[in-house]
Amino acid sequence: MSKPTGPLVGKRIIDLTQVISGPMSTMLLADQGADVIKVESPSGDSLRLMGPKHNGLTAVFFSCNRNKRSIVLDLASDEGKETLRDLIATADVLVQNFRPGAIDRMGFSERAVREIKPDIVYVSVSGFGKTGPYSSQRVYDPVIQALSGLTDIQYDRETGDPRMINFVIADKITALMTAQAVTAALVARAETGEGQAVDLSMLDSVVSTIWPHGMIGLTYEEQEFDIRAAQNPMDSIFPTKDGRHVTASCVTDSEWEGICKSLDRPDWIEDERFNNAFNRTVNGEERKKLMAEEIARFNSEDILDRFEQYQAPAAPLVNRMELMKNAQVQASETITTDYYEGFGNVRQPRPAAKFSVTPSEIRSAAPQFGEHSASILKDLGYSDQRIAELVNSGALICADTSGS
Amino acid sequence: MSKPTGPLVGKRIIDLTQVISGPMSTMLLADQGADVIKVESPSGDSLRLMGPKHNGLTAVFFSCNRNKRSIVLDLASDEGKETLRDLIATADVLVQNFRPGAIDRMGFSERAVREIKPDIVYVSVSGFGKTGPYSSQRVYDPVIQALSGLTDIQYDRETGDPRMINFVIADKITALMTAQAVTAALVARAETGEGQAVDLSMLDSVVSTIWPHGMIGLTYEEQEFDIRAAQNPMDSIFPTKDGRHVTASCVTDSEWEGICKSLDRPDWIEDERFNNAFNRTVNGEERKKLMAEEIARFNSEDILDRFEQYQAPAAPLVNRMELMKNAQVQASETITTDYYEGFGNVRQPRPAAKFSVTPSEIRSAAPQFGEHSASILKDLGYSDQRIAELVNSGALICADTSGS
Numbered sequence: 001m002s003k004p005t006g007p008l009v010g011k012r013i014i015d016l017t018q019v020i021s022g023p024m025s026t027m028l029l030a031d032q033g034a035d036v037i038k039v040e041s042p043s044g045d046s047l048r049l050m051g052p053k054h055n056g057l058t059a060v061f062f063s064c065n066r067n068k069r070s071i072v073l074d075l076a077s078d079e080g081k082e083t084l085r086d087l088i089a090t091a092d093v094l095v096q097n098f099r100p101g102a103i104d105r106m107g108f109s110e111r112a113v114r115e116i117k118p119d120i121v122y123v124s125v126s127g128f129g130k131t132g133p134y135s136s137q138r139v140y141d142p143v144i145q146a147l148s149g150l151t152d153i154q155y156d157r158e159t160g161d162p163r164m165i166n167f168v169i170a171d172k173i174t175a176l177m178t179a180q181a182v183t184a185a186l187v188a189r190a191e192t193g194e195g196q197a198v199d200l201s202m203l204d205s206v207v208s209t210i211w212p213h214g215m216i217g218l219t220y221e222e223q224e225f226d227i228r229a230a231q232n233p234m235d236s237i238f239p240t241k242d243g244r245h246v247t248a249s250c251v252t253d254s255e256w257e258g259i260c261k262s263l264d265r266p267d268w269i270e271d272e273r274f275n276n277a278f279n280r281t282v283n284g285e286e287r288k289k290l291m292a293e294e295i296a297r298f299n300s301e302d303i304l305d306r307f308e309q310y311q312a313p314a315a316p317l318v319n320r321m322e323l324m325k326n327a328q329v330q331a332s333e334t335i336t337t338d339y340y341e342g343f344g345n346v347r348q349p350r351p352a353a354k355f356s357v358t359p360s361e362i363r364s365a366a367p368q369f370g371e372h373s374a375s376i377l378k379d380l381g382y383s384d385q386r387i388a389e390l391v392n393s394g395a396l397i398c399a400d401t402s403g404s
Numbered sequence: 405m406s407k408p409t410g411p412l413v414g415k416r417i418i419d420l421t422q423v424i425s426g427p428m429s430t431m432l433l434a435d436q437g438a439d440v441i442k443v444e445s446p447s448g449d450s451l452r453l454m455g456p457k458h459n460g461l462t463a464v465f466f467s468c469n470r471n472k473r474s475i476v477l478d479l480a481s482d483e484g485k486e487t488l489r490d491l492i493a494t495a496d497v498l499v500q501n502f503r504p505g506a507i508d509r510m511g512f513s514e515r516a517v518r519e520i521k522p523d524i525v526y527v528s529v530s531g532f533g534k535t536g537p538y539s540s541q542r543v544y545d546p547v548i549q550a551l552s553g554l555t556d557i558q559y560d561r562e563t564g565d566p567r568m569i570n571f572v573i574a575d576k577i578t579a580l581m582t583a584q585a586v587t588a589a590l591v592a593r594a595e596t597g598e599g600q601a602v603d604l605s606m607l608d609s610v611v612s613t614i615w616p617h618g619m620i621g622l623t624y625e626e627q628e629f630d631i632r633a634a635q636n637p638m639d640s641i642f643p644t645k646d647g648r649h650v651t652a653s654c655v656t657d658s659e660w661e662g663i664c665k666s667l668d669r670p671d672w673i674e675d676e677r678f679n680n681a682f683n684r685t686v687n688g689e690e691r692k693k694l695m696a697e698e699i700a701r702f703n704s705e706d707i708l709d710r711f712e713q714y715q716a717p718a719a720p721l722v723n724r725m726e727l728m729k730n731a732q733v734q735a736s737e738t739i740t741t742d743y744y745e746g747f748g749n750v751r752q753p754r755p756a757a758k759f760s761v762t763p764s765e766i767r768s769a770a771p772q773f774g775e776h777s778a779s780i781l782k783d784l785g786y787s788d789q790r791i792a793e794l795v796n797s798g799a800l801i802c803a804d805t806s807g808s
Contacts, residue, residue, distance in 0.1 A: 007592035024616055032588050051620060052627070059623035063616035132735025133712070134719070140653040142640050143719045147732060151641065151649075152723040154570050162641060162649055162721045165569055166558050167618045176580035176613065181757035183587035184436050188411035188762050190594030196761035207727070207738050208753035209580065212428055212467035214571045215724060216455060219463035221741065221749035223456070227724055236546050237555065237566060245555075245566055249544040308537070315538070315547045317566045319556040320619060320631055323611070328551060331536025334611050337625065345625035349612035353585035357600035358592050 004067075006033025007358045011186065013037070013093040014084075015068065016108075018045040020168055021202065022097040022125050023064040024175035029093075029182060030067035031351040031360045037087060037376060038068045041075065042397055044369050055342040062366040066348060070367035071376045072397035075106055079395035084108070086380055088116045092189075093182055097125040100135055110197050119195040121185040125178055129201040139202060144170035148206040152228070153214055170206050177205040237317065238292050244300035248291065248307060248314040251277060258312035262303065263294040340365040371399040408471075410437025411762045415590065417441065417497040418488075419472065420512075422449040424572055425606065426501040426529050427468040428579035433497075433586060434471035435755040435764045441491060441780060442472045445479065446801055448773050459746040466770040470752060474771035475780045476801035479510055483799035488512070490784055492520045496593075497586055501529040504539055514601050523599040525589040529582055533605040543606060548574035552610040556632070557618055574610050581609040641721065642696050648704035652695065652711060652718040655681060662716035666707065667698040744769040775803040 012035045015026040023038070023045065030036040038045070045065075051058040071087075074080040088094060094113055096103050103109065103124070110122045127139025134147070142164060145151050150169070151162035181198045189195055211219075217227030236247050250256045253276065260268040268274055268290075273283040280287055295303055300316055307314035318326050324335055324347070337347050343365060351360035373396055377387050390396035416439045419430040427442070427449065434440040442449070449469075455462040475491075478484040492498060498517055500507050507513065507528070514526045531543025538551070546568060549555050554573065555566035585602050593599055615623075621631030640651050654660045657680065664672040672678055672694075677687040684691055699707055704720055711718035722730050728739055728751070741751050747769060755764035777800055781791050794800035 007588040009592075010595065011591070020617060028584065054624045054627045059620035059627075060617050063620070063623055128732055129736050132732040134732045135735070137715070138659065138717050140655070140717050142651045142653050143717055146641075146649075146651040146719040146721045147730060149722055149724040149727050151651075151721045162723075164641060164651075167614060169573070171617075172577075172613050173580065176577065176584060177756050180432065180580060180584035180587060181759075183584060183591055184411040184433075184757070185759060185762075186591045187415070187587055187594065188413075188759070190591065191414065194761060196759055198760070199758040200756055201736060203732065203736060204738050204754065204756040207733070208756045209576050210571060211753040212431075213424060213464050213575075215727075216463035216467070218724065218728065218739075218751055219467055220458045220747065221751060222747075223458045223463075237550075237568060245550075247546045247550040247555075247568075249546050251544070252542075255542065311541070313542050313544050313547055315550040317550045317555045318553055319566075320553040320622065323553050323619075324622065326551060328532055328536040328538045328607065329611070331539070332533050332605060332607060334608050343624065343626075347622055347625060349615040349619075350608065352581050352604055352608040352612045353588070354603040355585075355589060355592075355600055356602070357598055358589075 002363045004033040004035070004363060005358055006031065006360045007355055008183070008186075009033035009358065011035065011092045012090055013095060013182075014039060014087055014091045016094065016096040016098070016103075017125065018097070019047050019171075020060070020064060021171040021174040021178070022095060023047065024172065025125070025178035025182070026095055027064055027066060027068065028175065028179040028351070031362065032355075033358065033360070034093075036068040037372075038065060038070045038367065039084065039087070040070060040072045040369065042072060042394075044072070048369065056368055057343075057366055062343075062346065063348060065366035066362055067364055068367055069372035069376060070370055071373045072370035074395050074397075077393065077395040079390055079393055081107055083377065083390065083395065085116050087376070088113055088120070090380070091117060091120060092186065093121040093123060095123040095125065095178070095182070099138070100124075100126055100130045114195070117195075119189060119193060121182060121189060121195050121198060123178065123182055123185075123198045123200070125174060125200050125202075127202050129199065129204065141168040141170045144202045144206055147203060148210065149215070150206065150210065153210065155228070170202050173209050174200065174202045174205040177209070236288065238295040240298055240300040240303060241296060242299040245317040246295065246300055246304060246307075246314055247317060248295070248312055250280070250313065253277070255312055256280060258307070258310035259291070261310045262306040262312050263291065265294060336362060338362060368399050370397045373398040406767045408437040408439070408767060409762055410435065410764045411759055412587070412590075413437035413762065415439065415496045416494055417499060417586075418443060418491055418495045420498065420500040420502070420507075421529065422501070423451050423575075424464070424468060425575040425578040425582070426499060427451065428576065429529070429582035429586070430499055431468055431470060431472065432579065432583040432755070435766065436759075437762065437764070440472040441495075441776075442469060442474045442771065443488065443491070444474055444476045444773065446476060446798075448476070452773065460772055461747075461770055466747075466750065467752060469770035470766055471768055472771055473776035473780060474774055475777045476774035478799050478801075481797065481799040483794055483797050485511055487781065487794065487799065489520050491780070492517055492524070494784065495521060495524060496590065497525040497527060499527040499529065499582070499586070503542070504530055504534045518599070521599075523593060523597060525586060525593060525599050525602060527582065527586055527589075527602045527604075529578060529604050529606075531606050533603065533608065545572040545574045548606045548610055551607060552614065553619070554610065554614065557614065559632070574606050577613050578604065578606045578609040581613070640692065642699040644702055644704040644707060645700060646703040649721040650699065650704055650708060650711075650718055651721060652699070652716055654684070654717065657681070659716055660684060662711070662714035663695070665714045666710040666716050667695065669698060740766060742766060772803050774801045777802040
């Protein structure tokens with residue numbers, strides 16, 4: 001592992017989370033230079049089991065845990081607890097996403113942790129927070145999609161049926177919210193020297209994220225309206241002659257002019273149905289139908305060239321297998337490929353935020369189960385003998401050096 | 405406006421952004437106590453025009469700009485530029501989302517701004533970054549959905565056609581990423597005293613967010629596979645007898661047992677098709693079909709009571725108009741209602757992250773156009789006469805006190 005760079009260099013995070021939302025949040029912080037120590041139970045992060053493995057790790061585990069180190073502790077044992085306490089004493093942040101109450105029963109409540117490290121930032125991520133009918137329920141992403149109104153936002157306009165968004169969007173939003181909250185708490189601590197507890201729920205994270213724009217009908221009590229009736233669907237997808245798809249949008253008049261010229265329909269520019277933003281919205285269905293008929297006359301590349309020529313906002317629909325070959329994705333260097341012993345070439349998204357002075361970077365692969373158990377404890381000053389005793393007692397598990 | 409609390413109290417942000425992603429990112433920081441000064445051009449943030457107004461403000465503008473102050477400056481004028489320079493001299497962060505190059509031409513490149521305030525965090529948000537075929541294009545959310553692979557993730561499994569996600573997800577993800585990057589840069593500055601430039605693009609933000617889980621087939625070059633063929637769709641939506649819908653999921657055996665008991669089908673617990681997580685996935689389509697048949701026998705409330713009794717992860721599908729009445733949303737206090745003069749009761753999502761020592765809060769409505777133009781400059785030490793001169797020259801616009 002190369003020496004970390006990034007805005008969070010020098011900050012140590014004890015990461016007790018598993019599955020997606022928690023680990024993805026700490027990975028973002030690890031990309032930014034934080035020293036994230038992933039503490040796993042002897043059964044391991046269950047994300048290690050989700051999908052086919054390569055060199056011992058599932059792809060989703062790799063992509064949520066790069067740049068971290070892994071230590072495996074049995075927190076049911078006194079020695080395991082004591083070791084975790086020694087780690088906490090060196091940490092700036094602790095993040096956990098057990099169900100409410102579980103961490104207290106394990107002996108690592110905020111109060112207990114703060115006795116070990118008074119200025120720690122103590123972060124709890126849960127599905128629903130500490131109260132309410134669902135608070136003790138195990139949480140899956142679809143449950144949050146259902147309760148937050150997301151399945152209503154994604155409803156089928158033809159049948160009226162609700163629909164899921166087809167990826168774990170609630171986990172992802174929670175991960176970003178959590179990473180932001182951790183850094184905000186570190187800003188406060190830099191100012192005051194004081195740590196604090198930070199609580200986030202997936203439900204709150206999703207509702208607060210979709211509210212602006214998604215919930216406009218609920219905002220003003222005096223002007224409440226059913227947003228479903230007023231929602232302008234984002235369905236500007238047009239099939240092309242060669243069986244591909246493109247999207248094209250416009251807000252300003254000049255953008256609309258660009259679309260009309262691209263489609264050889266200059267007559268639409270001054271057409272009363274479409275000659276300003278309001279009319280284009282009111283007559284949106286008709287406009288899209290007419291645009292679809294014209295776009296279907298072109299091959300994808302040809303119409304995109306024309307859209308570019310006339311400066312109309314447009315893009316090809318890129319499927320995931322084509323993503324890396326897309327000219328914009330390549331020019332942006334959105335995806336990096338690095339070689340790691342045992343894994344071969346591994347593709348990861350470049351950390352999105354570019355810091356000019358303290359660049360983020362992907363400096364190591366995700367850790368094997370317990371890969372750093374021994375080295376982390378040696379750094380703490382544990383002797384080889386002490387480490388061997390911990391292994392013998394079952395409180396510590398070191399890496400399976402077979403590698404898979 | 406009450407005195408701010410929150411982890412970012414004392415940090416001043418000059419916010420030159422408009423529409424959704426930029427303003428939503430700075431609103432998150434304003435909720436956390438930052439003093440966000442929204443600098444608008446004489447034509448105003450175009451989000452002020454999107455939708456019906458109430459007391460002069462659209463709902464989406466309110467929900468992206470609460471807790472901020474607004475000053476209106478004509479940055480084409482020398483006096484306007486000079487006033488902005490005076491503001492920048494007092495700031496910790498500047499955020500802008502003009503198209504690449506535009507801010508430089510206005511005279512506020514990073515270099516120019518850093519001469520005024522050497523340790524500032526200078527944040528640029530764009531659609532695609534500074535290079536590539538789309539970099540100078542005006543960006544709309546559907547364009548990012550198309551290019552990032554999101555329309556592929558959301559594709560229709562029956563027809564194979566790509567589909568949009570029906571809200572401005574790319575804007576939202578970018579907003580969260582940006583807020584996180586700002587606080588990370590402030591952590592670094594607290595450590596070193598040094599500011600820096602931070603660049604984010606919407607495309608990078610979305611790809612890096614969906615990559616874990618969404619792009620697992622691309623991660624290992626040696627084991628590349630077409631994720632579309634392997635994707636387990638998140639479509640566990642079941643209609644009930646009373647015409648409503650519920651979702652129910654399970655990963656563990658005990659959760660499956662809970663589902664079987666809830667549906668009076670104990671015979672499924674040991675059924676070879678479903679008796680472990682692997683079999684339940686392989687036979688997922690059949691399992692969902694059978695579950696749907698049983699769930700359709702119950703009214704929504706009845707089956708949800710049973711799911712709760714047997715601890716099966718489940719939830720009703722809540723449409724947006726029902727959201728505020730949901731028992732979990734109420735217990736979590738996910739949505740707050742505050743009275744503001746002129747607006748009446750306004751509903752906003754509570755800032756998701758709860759900070760124990762420095763609580764976030766919603767302390768003021770979104771600002772009217774130029775509402776704080778005069779008071780902000782008085783705080784800077786501008787005389788009434790100087791302010792009047794700026795207004796007369798057209799460099800400064802103060803609030804239209806008519807209120808709408």
